[in-house]
Amino acid sequence: MSQITDLSFSELKKALGDRTLSSVDITNAFLDRIETLNPTLNAFITITHDEAMQAAKEADAAISNGTATAYTGLPIAHKDLFCTDGTLTTCGSKILSNFVAPYDAHVVSQCKNAGLVSLGKLNMDEFAMGSSNENSYYGPVKNPWDTTRVPGGSSGGSAAAVAAQLTPLATATDTGGSIRQPAAFTGTSGLKPTYGRVSRFGMIAYASSLDQGGLIAHTAEDVAHGLGLIAGHDSRDSTSANQPVPDYTETLNDSLKGKVIGIPKQFFDDRLDSRMRHAMDDVLEVFKSLGATTIEVSLDHVAEAIPAYYVIAPAEASANLSRFDGVRFGYRADSPADLMDLYERSRGEGFGSEVKRRILIGTYALSEGYYDAYYKKAQQIRRLIRDDFNRALSSCDLLFGPTTPSTAFVLGEKTADPVAMYLEDIYTVATNMAGLPGGSFQAPLIDGLPTGYQLTGRAFGESMILNAAHQVQLATDWHTLRPEGV
Amino acid sequence: MSLTSDDVKRVAKLARLGLTEAETTETLAQLNSILELVDQMQQIDTHGVAPLAHPLELKQTLRADAVTETDQREKFQAIAPQADAGLYLVPRVVE
Numbered sequence: 001m002s003q004i005t006d007l008s009f010s011e012l013k014k015a016l017g018d019r020t021l022s023s024v025d026i027t028n029a030f031l032d033r034i035e036t037l038n039p040t041l042n043a044f045i046t047i048t049h050d051e052a053m054q055a056a057k058e059a060d061a062a063i064s065n066g067t068a069t070a071y072t073g074l075p076i077a078h079k080d081l082f083c084t085d086g087t088l089t090t091c092g093s094k095i096l097s098n099f100v101a102p103y104d105a106h107v108v109s110q111c112k113n114a115g116l117v118s119l120g121k122l123n124m125d126e127f128a129m130g131s132s133n134e135n136s137y138y139g140p141v142k143n144p145w146d147t148t149r150v151p152g153g154s155s156g157g158s159a160a161a162v163a164a165q166l167t168p169l170a171t172a173t174d175t176g177g178s179i180r181q182p183a184a185f186t187g188t189s190g191l192k193p194t195y196g197r198v199s200r201f202g203m204i205a206y207a208s209s210l211d212q213g214g215l216i217a218h219t220a221e222d223v224a225h226g227l228g229l230i231a232g233h234d235s236r237d238s239t240s241a242n243q244p245v246p247d248y249t250e251t252l253n254d255s256l257k258g259k260v261i262g263i264p265k266q267f268f269d270d271r272l273d274s275r276m277r278h279a280m281d282d283v284l285e286v287f288k289s290l291g292a293t294t295i296e297v298s299l300d301h302v303a304e305a306i307p308a309y310y311v312i313a314p315a316e317a318s319a320n321l322s323r324f325d326g327v328r329f330g331y332r333a334d335s336p337a338d339l340m341d342l343y344e345r346s347r348g349e350g351f352g353s354e355v356k357r358r359i360l361i362g363t364y365a366l367s368e369g370y371y372d373a374y375y376k377k378a379q380q381i382r383r384l385i386r387d388d389f390n391r392a393l394s395s396c397d398l399l400f401g402p403t404t405p406s407t408a409f410v411l412g413e414k415t416a417d418p419v420a421m422y423l424e425d426i427y428t429v430a431t432n433m434a435g436l437p438g439g440s441f442q443a444p445l446i447d448g449l450p451t452g453y454q455l456t457g458r459a460f461g462e463s464m465i466l467n468a469a470h471q472v473q474l475a476t477d478w479h480t481l482r483p484e485g486v
Numbered sequence: 487m488s489l490t491s492d493d494v495k496r497v498a499k500l501a502r503l504g505l506t507e508a509e510t511t512e513t514l515a516q517l518n519s520i521l522e523l524v525d526q527m528q529q530i531d532t533h534g535v536a537p538l539a540h541p542l543e544l545k546q547t548l549r550a551d552a553v554t555e556t557d558q559r560e561k562f563q564a565i566a567p568q569a570d571a572g573l574y575l576v577p578r579v580v581e
Contacts, residue, residue: 098565099565100565102558102565194542196542209539235549238546239544239546242547303526304526304529306523307524307526308527310520310523311524327567327574327576328562328566328574329566329567332568338577338578338579339576342577344502344503344504345504347501347504348504348506349504353513356503356505356509356513357517359501359503360494360497360498360501360503360517361520361524363500363501364489364497365524373528374524377528377532378527379537380532380538382537382538383536383538384530384535386538386541417519418516418519418520419519422520422523433541434541435540435541435542
């Protein structure tokens with residue numbers, strides 16, 4: 001038999017159900033692997049060893065006495081921007097380096113209620129701002145496929161932890177690509193649900209009209225299990241959608257015969273790297289062999305998604321991050337002379353440079369006299385982008401493209417140039433602007449490094465995305481490849 | 487539109503964000519390159535397009551105006567930088 005940590009979430013679920021493994025066996029195996037590999041990868045900020053072992057024992061007791069759910073005893077780890085009652089929640093920032101959250105995020109309590117065992121809190125770019133995980137106060141995460149490379153960001157810890165088999169399932173969040181880009185860089189499956197599908201209660205806010213919680217795992221099937229647990233209406237998030245939650249696992253095996261895949265021509269223009277184009281062609285061949293057809297579609301305003309995003313997201317961030325002021329929780333500067341000094345130094349010392357840049361850009365864009373030129377203009381472009389997507393998706397079932405322009409880049413390669421880093425998200429940002437669900441799934445390796453293809457669906461069409469990706473995973477082995485040497 | 491170092495200082499003040507001189511200088515160039523990227527928006531004609539605030543334009547839901555939160559002051563103040571007798575302490579504001 002393979003090692004416990006080789007198993008996917010779905011395989012572990014089966015082993016627990018058959019009682020061939022106990023939750024204590026599983027939890028021990030993953031905690032041991034974390035202890036061995038985390039010093040190299042830095043995927044976890046906090047490892048909740050004792051709490052996890054306690055929860056595993058309780059899970060095994062629940063399984064024996066018949067009070068378990070279908071998921072009791074399975075492991076998960078949470079991105080460190082989900083508040084966890086009684087556990088350090090840093091959001092990758094110095095300003096929250098002493099913040100023990102006093103309550104659970106909705107996503108966390110849903111997982112707890114289902115009996116999942118949390119292994120700890122995962123590293124990330126500070127306040128989810130970044131595409132390489134190099135903006136963490138707790139140090140960069142290394143890509144398990146090549147530790148000289150970044151794992152992507154901002155959910156770099158989530159992606160690296162799954163890729164290195166430190167956890168079979170991880171929560172993550174995506175504001176402009178922060179689930180999909182790291183999934184592509186680490187050879188994992190990641191899903192950003194429709195805006196409003198998953199409650200943002202207890203998710204530390206970056207850009208509230210774009211943020212959405214989701215998952216990273218080895219397979220689409222694993223993500224389908226996880227999404228069923230965390231999706232659904234929550235009255236504590238007023239933007240949470242009151243839509244029924246389907247059983248995402250039930251439609252995984254639907255046929256793709258007759259499904260229409262839209263290929264946005266802007267994603268396949270001359271700028272696309274030829275090796276990436278070949279990898280995408282390989283995936284499209286599989287879709288065609290499964291009975292799907294393809295059509296070309298156009299997203300006319302997709303090029304403006306990044307410029308508009310870098311107004312909307314920083315503007316919302318500048319408002320959201322005003323709560324970190326050194327008064328009620330978090331870091332406070334030593335010996336403040338007066339209240340203004342307390343605010344300015346607590347924030348100046350507590351935030352890292354990328355967070356400061358975005359607060360400044362956002363504050364500037366919202367300041368007197370600039371609103372029409374920046375925020376209003378960006379929101380107008382946002383409507384044009386949203387309308388493009390809706391038009392395209394009226395003629396096809398899913399949109400297809402590369403998740404990223406290239407494979408994972410080398411640590412330090414883009415840190416000096418913020419704009420170069422922003423362009424990493426060129427294929428992912430528009431999906432957030434349109435509020436639609438998007439997933440990244442494993443495509444063929446390029447030079448031994450993972451790549452991802454992206455599927456974007458209609459609003460609340462997560463089932464179709466997961467179904468399509470699952471069918472490809474049944475027909476290929478790209479999702480079974482694991483990094484060697486870690 | 488290009489920012490000056492005085493603009494950066496003014497905006498930092500509005501954001502209550504302390505910046506060192508070195509940070510101000512470094513940030514200035516970076517903010518200008520970001521604004522250059524952002525200015526690509528101006529190429530798009532948005533005349534008559536309504537701004538979009540919520541991607542799905544769902545209606546804000548309202549709940550009954552009832553007390554649903556319990557008093558957790560002690561739990562919340564246990565993680566405060568400085569609190570005493572139920573109050574958050576800050577430097578003196580009024581002389």
